[in-house]
Amino acid sequence: MGILEDAVSSAATTRTLSCGVRRILDQAGVAAAAATTGLTLRQIEIAALRQEIIPERYLRNFDSYSYEQQIRLLEASVFMVGLGGLGGHLLELLARAGVGAITAVDGDVFEPHNLNRQLLSSMDFVGRPKAEAAALRVAAINPSVRFLAHHSYLEVATDGAVADPKLREALESATVVVDALGGLKDRLGLQNAAARADLPLVTAAIAGGSGFVATVLPGHPGPADFLGAGDADEDQLGTPAPAVALTASLQANEVLRILRGKGPSLAGKMLLFDLTANTFETVTL
Amino acid sequence: MIITLKAFATLQKYMPEHADAYEVPEGTTVQELLDRLGLSDDQVRLVFINGAHVSLQAVIAEGDRLGLFPAVGGG
Numbered sequence: 001m002g003i004l005e006d007a008v009s010s011a012a013t014t015r016t017l018s019c020g021v022r023r024i025l026d027q028a029g030v031a032a033a034a035a036t037t038g039l040t041l042r043q044i045e046i047a048a049l050r051q052e053i054i055p056e057r058y059l060r061n062f063d064s065y066s067y068e069q070q071i072r073l074l075e076a077s078v079f080m081v082g083l084g085g086l087g088g089h090l091l092e093l094l095a096r097a098g099v100g101a102i103t104a105v106d107g108d109v110f111e112p113h114n115l116n117r118q119l120l121s122s123m124d125f126v127g128r129p130k131a132e133a134a135a136l137r138v139a140a141i142n143p144s145v146r147f148l149a150h151h152s153y154l155e156v157a158t159d160g161a162v163a164d165p166k167l168r169e170a171l172e173s174a175t176v177v178v179d180a181l182g183g184l185k186d187r188l189g190l191q192n193a194a195a196r197a198d199l200p201l202v203t204a205a206i207a208g209g210s211g212f213v214a215t216v217l218p219g220h221p222g223p224a225d226f227l228g229a230g231d232a233d234e235d236q237l238g239t240p241a242p243a244v245a246l247t248a249s250l251q252a253n254e255v256l257r258i259l260r261g262k263g264p265s266l267a268g269k270m271l272l273f274d275l276t277a278n279t280f281e282t283v284t285l
Numbered sequence: 286m287i288i289t290l291k292a293f294a295t296l297q298k299y300m301p302e303h304a305d306a307y308e309v310p311e312g313t314t315v316q317e318l319l320d321r322l323g324l325s326d327d328q329v330r331l332v333f334i335n336g337a338h339v340s341l342q343a344v345i346a347e348g349d350r351l352g353l354f355p356a357v358g359g360g
Contacts, residue, residue, distance in 0.1 A: 086360040184358035207357040210293040227330050227356050233294035234359030244360075270331075272354065274293055281291075283333045283352060 004047050007033040012053045019063060023053040030055055030144075041144040042100050046074050057142070058098050069260040070098060074144070076259040077101040079171045079199075081154050081190055082180030083130040084108065085239055086204060088119035089248030090180055090255075095138045097256055101146040102138070103170040106130045107153040117241040153186075160192030172197045176258050178251070179203035182239075184232050187224040191216055200258060200267070204251045206244055208237030209275035213250045214285070215264040221285055223270060243275055286311055286347035290322075293354050299324050309345065316341040318351070329353050 011029035015022055025033070025048045033044045045055045049071045054062060058070055065073070078099055080087060083106035094102060108130050114121040120133040131149035138147040148170065155163035162168035171177065177194040179201055181187055187203065194201035195218040203223060204213040210233070216222030250271060258264050266282070273280045290304040299322050301307055309318060315332050319325070319341070332339055333352035345351065 082360055084360055180360055182358070182360035184356060187358065204360070205357045206359040207294040207355075210297075210357060211359075212354075212357065223331075227358065230356065232356040232358035234357065236295055237359075239359040272293065272352065274291075274297075276297070279291070281336065281352070283336045283338065285331075285338050 004033075004037050004039070005051060007036045008044060008048045008053060009051060012048065012051075022059070022062075023051075024056050024059065025053050026056040040146075042074055042146065045098070045144055046071055049074070055098075057144075061097065065260060069262075072261055073098045073256065073259050074100040076175045077173060078103070078176055078178055078255065078259075079174035080104045080178035080180055081186075082106055082182060083120060083134045083149070084114065084180070084182050085117045085206075085244040086182075086248045086251065087130075087180035088121070088134070089245050090178060090252050091134055091138065092119055092141070093249065093252035094255065095142045095145045095147070097252075098142070099145065099256075099259065103148045103150070103167075103174070104131065104134055105150045105152060105154045105167060106134075107151055117239060117244045119245075154190065154193070156186070156189035156193045158189075158192070160189070160194075160196030162193050171199075174199060176255055177201045178255060180248075180251075183234075184224070184227055184229050187227070188229060191222050191224045195219060200264060202251055202254050202258070202264075202266075204247045205232075205234075206239050206247050207233035208240070209243055210237075210273070211243055211247045212270045212272050213247060213254060213266060214270040215254055215258070215266040215268075217264070217267050220268055223285070226285075246273070246275070286345075288345055288348065289350040291350065291352045293352070294357055296324065296328065296353050296355050311347075313345050314341070315339060315343045315345065315351070318345060319353075324353070328355055330356050 012025045110121045129151040131151040134149045201216040331354040
């Protein structure tokens with residue numbers, strides 16, 4: 001057994017749970033193995049999972065996720081645009097699930113009217129960058145995640161080329177691109193940027209109790225091709241919290257599905273919902 | 286013939302009283318239906334018949350379920 005395997009294995013404990021006997025590595029054990037080996041928390045978690053040892057923080061992901069799938073999540077990289085209503089909830093869900101690397105882009109600061117729904121917003125953060133709140137949040141809930149938040153807007157040329165070289169590199173090295181934008185103006189640009197990088201895009205939007213979630217594969221049409229880039233219904237109907245949190249959950253579920261290697265369930269489709277009547281239906285584009 | 290209508294977001298206020306059993310003449314197209322409901326093509330960005338995206342020229346058949354989706358972009 002190598003030094004890494006030994007460090008992980010000796011810090012693990014065996015527990016008998018209702019689902020069977022499991023070897024578990026608690027957070028102190030992850031930290032101790034990282035200190036011994038000089039590796040990151042994320043690398044220790046991956047090494048543990050390879051020996052069928054579950055880092056305690058991911059215990060309740062099992063057996064919905066297999067060891068192999070949890071490793072895939074930790075080795076995956078997400079590029080997301082928007083840290084508002086959808087983005088805040090998405091970031092929470094992806095970081096807790098154990099997505100290894102997340103890059104997020106949002107040039108906004110919090111405004112008082114964000115407080116109805118945006119998980120990252122709080123009274124003392126009004127006027128401060130959403131990217132800053134996001135970095136604090138991820139560090140507080142899962143320090144294994146390599147998280148980079150950019151307090152800027154993603155500029156994309158009509159051919160899908162991302163202007164900022166650093167952001168272009170982050171997007172190109174991602175596994176999945178996530179559209180958590182507000183408004184329709186920038187959505188087609190992001191869809192083009194994902195297509196240019198040959199990556200799947202998971203997109204979603206809400207107006208009142210209505211909304212959709214969709215996956216767009218490179219070269220295929222997506223909602224942004226049809227919905228336009230102008231004013232939209234949320235200007236009249238707003239974005240109530242339950243619709244936002246639900247949509248982000250559906251979106252996170254699709255992202256995690258793709259990252260776990262199970263393939264998208266909404267490619268070329270739109271999951272439409274109407275919370276005023278509690279109806280859900282999946283349509284083809 | 287009888288069809289079913291399902292509208293989303295701001296389009297819901299254009300729905301007739303019995304949207305789940307709405308009567309239209311045989312051979313009605315999507316465009317003609319929108320005209321009957323007082324909706325412009327600009328308001329309706331996506332139309333689905335029985336779960337499949339269709340054009341405004343699509344002809345509606347007895348028992349079809351139509352979905353009407355507007356510009357939705359909130360996050």
